[in-house]
Amino acid sequence: MKRRPQHPSNTSNSHGTSRKRSTTPEKHPSKRPEHTPSQQKRNHKTRQLRLLATTLIALIALVVVAALLITWNNSHEQNQSATTPSTDTAQSQEPAPSPTPKNTPTPDLSWRDTDFAVDPAKTTWSFEPNGEKTVYLTFDDGPSQNTEKVLKVLDDYDVKATFFVVGLSPEHYSWIGEAYRRGHTIGLHTYSHDYAGVYASTDAYYADLDKIGAVVKEQIGYVPAFIRFPGGSSNTISRNYTSGIMSELSHSVQERGYQYYDWTGSCGDGADHPADVLISEATKFGDQENIILLMHDSQAKDTTVEALPKVIEYYKNLGYTFKALDRNAMVPHHGIGN
């Protein structure tokens, strides 16, 4: 029987053991018998690969976290911008007058061609306010060299108005058609605007009215029902030529299918005044629900054009809308003075 060599560590003697341990190869742990040089090389490579993999994972994690942070930050900013109006937005909400974009499509207004034509069968008119704060700007005595300027201001403020025209400036007749196409209403104010002539007799009045009716029909295709007497229905100058003619005409025009419009306020431009006086006069009617404002479109009335923007802004700021006269508009009648 072969005797197994006794391992020194198996000695029961503790002293002997400690002494013998110091002499065994285990005294040098780095020289572990299972690790050959090639194994050590492999282990070293494995450790390097593990280190590299760990570094890569850490880098990827960093990139992912950074990406998440950027995404969150962006959405946060977007939410803030959605709830906080920018300076530009706040400015655009100001009730500043807004010029009409030039490319705004023109609405279909062809219904006016039949609805606005003089027609004795149409006898329904409203003499009461329409329940809405409305300004009807009315320009008498055009067309003139100022018509283009008046239309420009009206366009800039997207405002529709009414022109009671005369026949004294054939060179400007085309502006009648142009004003109509831009959405304004055309009315008749007599051809000559000559008191002695138009109020010489009832027949003289209608002959003159037919003359301007023909001029307007040439421009817009029909004779409109809307008229305004020179001097208004309350004028007393007509008494100089025919007594009682306004009493007669105020009835007979309606029997013929016309309707006459006086005014509820005037800008005072019948006389020559600077623009600031006209503005002051024209802005006195904010207590009226419907304002039919008398103005003039003639060569001598440059200050009317000058005052017009401020007058429009004043009533817009009071919440008024501007409309051209139509068959639903309030008809203002003055008291007959002759």
Ligand SMILES: [Zn+2]
């Ligand atoms: Zn006039």
